[in-house]
Amino acid sequence: MRDTIDIGIDLGTTNSAIALAEGDTVTVIKNNESQETTPSAVWMPRAGEVRVGAKARTRVESDPENTASEFKLEMGLADVTRKFARAAVQLTPPQLSAEVLKTLRNDATRFLNDVPTAAVITVPAAFALNQNKATVEAATLAGFVPGSPLLQEPTAAAFAYGLQDTSDRAYWMVFDFGGGTFDAAVVNKRDGELRVLHHAGDPYLGGKLIDWALVERVLAPAAAAEFGLSDLRRDNPQHARNLARLKAAAEEAKIALSGIQSTSVLVELDTPGGDSETFDFTLTRDALDRVAEPYYVRAINLCREAMRENGLSPDAIDKLLLVGGVTLSLGLRERLADPADGIGIELETRLDPSTVVARGAALFASTIRHPAPLAAAPAAGEFAVELSYEPAVTTTTTTTVAGRLRAGRDLDWTGYSVVLANPEGRPPFRTANIALNRVGAFATEVDVDERRTSRFTIELIDPAGAPQKLVPNTLSITHRAETFGGARLAHSLGIQLADRTFSPLLRKGAGVPTTAHGKFRTSYTLLRRDDEAMIRIPVVQGERARANRNRPVGLLTIKPVDLRMDLPVGTEVEVTFEVDASNLVTVVADVPLIGAQFEAEIDLGSVRTPSADVLTQQLAEAExxxxxLQRSADLPDVDERLRRLEAEGTLPTVREQVRASAMDAGAAATAEDRLRDFQAELDDIDDLAALPRRTRELLDLLAEVAELVQQAGAVRDEQELTALREAAQQAIDDRDLKAIDAATERTEIFMARLYRRQPGWYEAVYWEVVRSPGMLPPTAEADRLVAEGRDALNRRDQRSLEHVVQQMLRLLPRDEREIMIGLTE
Structure with missing residues (x-):
């Protein structure tokens, strides 16, 4: 068995690849067709027969009822299955991905003459928790050991390029435009360490969108006009076969136009009369670039966002690393190189963008120890050793190896020793005899060859000097010029509170593995006798203050079945999120009231496909x-944001995806994600549009407060007014609506305090409350306070009146109370 995993897999939307790292060499393993990439497509021509790859890909257009492709976009959706009519089965996206992984694993088995049991599998950095979990599930179904490590695709690409780059320090940007997803990542290389500094991405921006845009905006209208095909749309099941053929032809044409100026699109289409006609259409590169332009613009804007959030300009980035099949487009490359319309960073094109992720994943895999099989008792006459060491080193050529020997019986290891040797080393290396302690443990320093894999043997010698059989008796340590500085969260992670705001526990960019704690309170009483009692908290990822503008990724459920007592409303619950290096999350909940700690559960299977009807309604609301906003926009900032939405083709793309959502779960997921982002952008534009009005309101409020302070304020009031003015001016200068609202709220509180000092204020509040129908609740306590207040007025007892009014205000609903006095203190 290998000491390190060494196998890396790029599980792609359109194509997948597998690579092997051995020493300082990385090999992309070819499939049965001698190709380095395998189409991510599954065909089941009959029950019990599964075909994956090129043969399945060719059947997508001719046999769509028995073929599945592009299912990566549906990973993490709990209710999605693909039907195979002839086989009479339905497979989930993880099961379909597992078939692709099995095929790649078989290719590696043939290449290695050994079955690999573990692999590092890449995922988009923009993937959410539920999508990552689905990928791990697929790996397990494919026969890999449970818990196969995941690696974000931009990081894998940076690893592959890092092997080619000899500079000590550099900034790179990974531009990963694949078949279904887009990732941008700023990567820093410093003294041999590669560290991802910032991510930006879109899990539903990929070549598939460009293909379908070509179909729906260019090819389908032309074919419909030529052959009289009515309603030639994705949501029309009668045209499923024709649409599948046009989609395949669009993808082929897009690839062909990477090297030529025009190409012929030839497709056999079924016509209304039941015949077949050849659709012959000339597609030019200019036409492709016009259709793809909005998607290029969105990808470029995400890159700019990643740089801006990291405080870097294009001049600070040394290379733009191109990853993914879409980056083969010459139109995109020309756009990227343009400093004005693109990014203006030098393009790095030395490695094949279709296999670079698999190469980088293999390099990363060579730094991770292979999962050890369950330890069995050594056979008679044998001894076993459990080793502890780093399988890859960078900053030193000396490292520590420790171990502990085991026997099939109790044994005092005094007098036993081990020797570690690397006879192929440069120079050859061999330790002296290393004495074991009584329990069989040892530790020693070993020398490794620079930029090579050093393979050591371990010899066990008994007290009489005789060699003994040891299993395992080898280990490998690789010295590399680069090391991985650790994964980072691509999204903030937290929960949705009862008021629908987002409470992040972990912020975007946090290094993983990591742990975060949060304290929350129950919103209702939990009774032990209620078997159905549980706390349900939505888990979301994103950066928006409104939870529903972020991506739902699961449901946090806390089941108090083992509690010793009922939990009253408002009970504190401490929640701990633990995120591992693969961005997978576990949760522990603690209830201090009863000193109980128990496992909470994140149900990542709660994310489901939105219905076409709901999406249609949401689209209408967004439109x-x-x-x-378009009619009312007269501010430069608002106009600029609206122009960005138009340039990214947001609405046309959403409309197409919503229209296709009834037939395509991937389109539904894309539509939901884009609509959520679109609404969030409109929220921001609303805020920008409100800035002038809210700024005027704050300044008017400050002027009113200044008059009150001048009339009856004390020295401390003047000092507080000065502080309020400074905070307000800072918020206005920053054009920060949240800060302006906060300054307004603090000013209102201050003004309420000033008004309460004015003669007659409590009397005015009393009569306002009493004379407003329905403001006070119909209770005996309210009636008592009204009577006591009237009596205090008759007696001119100001102190008693103040006491009555304060109690009356507590009875009012919160919004009414805030109207009356700004905010209670």
């Missing part, structure tokens, strides 16, 4: 908001 209405967009139209209102």
């Amino acid at each position: 209405d908001r967009y139209d209102v």
Whole structure:
């Protein structure tokens, strides 16, 4: 068995690849067709027969009822299955991905003459928790050991390029535009360490969108006009076969136009009369670039966002690393190189963008120890050793190896020794005899060859000097010029609170593995006798203050079945999120009231496909908001944000995806994600549009407060007013609506305090409450306070009146109370 995993897999939307790292060499393993990439497509021509790869890919357009492709976009959706009519089975996206992984694993088995049991599998950095979990599930179904490590695709690409780059220090940006997803990542190389500094991405921006845009905006209208095909749309099941053929032809044409200026699109289409006609259409590179332009713009804007959030300009980035099949487009490359319309960073094109992720994953895999099999008792006459060491080193050529010997019986190891040797080393290396302690443990320093894999043997010698059989008796340590500085969270992670705001426990960019704690309170009483009692908290990822503008990734459920007592409303619950290096999360909940700690559960299977009806309604709402903002926009910032949405083709893309959502779960997921982002952008534009009005309101409020302070304020009031003015001016200068609202709220509280000092204020509040129908609740306590207040007024007892009014205000709903006095203190 290998000491390190060594196998890396790029599980792609359109194509997948597998690579092997051995020493300082990385080999992309070819499939049965001698190709380095395998189409991520599954065909089941009959029950019990599964075909994966090129043969399945060719059947997508001719036999769509028995073929599945591009299912990566559906990973993490709990209710999605693909039907195979002839086989009479339904497979989930993880099961389909497992079939692709099995095929790649078989290719590696043939290449190695050994079955690999572990692999590092890449995922987009923009993937959410539920999507990562689905990928791990697919790996397990494919026969890899449970818990196969995941690696973010931009990081894998940076590893592969790092092997080619000899500089000590550099900044790179990974531009990963694949078949279904887009990732941008700023990577820093410093003294041999590669560290991802910042991510930006879109899990539903990929070549598939460009293919479908070509179909729906260019090819389908032309074919419909030529052959009289009515309603030639993705949501029309009668045209499923024609649409599948046009989609395949669009993808082939897009690839061909990477090297030529025009190409012929030839497709056999079924016509209304039941015949077949050849659709012959000339597609030019200019036409492709016009259709793809909005998607290029969105990818470029995400890159700019990643640089801006990291405080870097394009001049600070040394290379733009191109990853993914879409980056083969010459139109995109020309756009990227343009400093004005693109990014203006030198393009790095030395490695094949279709296999670079698999190469980098293999390099990373060579730094991870292979999962050890379950330890069995050594056979008679044999001894076993459990080793502890780093399988890859960078900053030193000396490292520590420790171990502990085991026997099939109790044994005092005094007098036993081990020797570690690397006879192929440069120079050859051999330790002296290393004495074991009584329990069989040892530790020693070994020398490794620079930029090579050093293979050591371990010899066990008994007290009489005789060699003994040891299993395992080898280990490998690789010295590399680069090391991985650790994964980072691509999204903030937290929960949705009862008021629907987002409470992040972990912020975007946090290094993983990591742990975070949060304290929350129950919103209702939990009774032990209620078997159904549980706390349900939505888990979301994103950066927006409104939880519903972030991506739902699961449901945190806390089941108090083992509690010793009922939990009253408001009970504190401490929640701990633990994120591992693969961005997978476990949760522990602690209830201090009863000193109980128990496992909480994140149900990552709660994310489901939105219905076409819901998406259609959400689209209509978003379009209405967009139209209102367009008509009212007269501010430069608002106009700029609206132009960005238009340049990214947000609405046309959403409309196409919503229209296709009834037939395509991937389109539904894309539509939901894009609509969520679109609404969040409109929220921001609303805020920008409100800035002038809210700024005027704050300044007017400050002027009113200044008059009150001048009339009856003390020295401390003047000092507080000065502080309020400074905070307000800072918020206005920053054009920060949240800060302006916060400054307004603090000013209102201050003004309420000033007003309460004015003669007659409590009397005015009393009569306002009493004379407003329905403001006070119909209770005996309210009636008592009204009577006591009237009596205090008759007696001119100001102190008693103040006491009554304060109690009356506590009875009011919160919003009414805030109207009355700004905010209670």
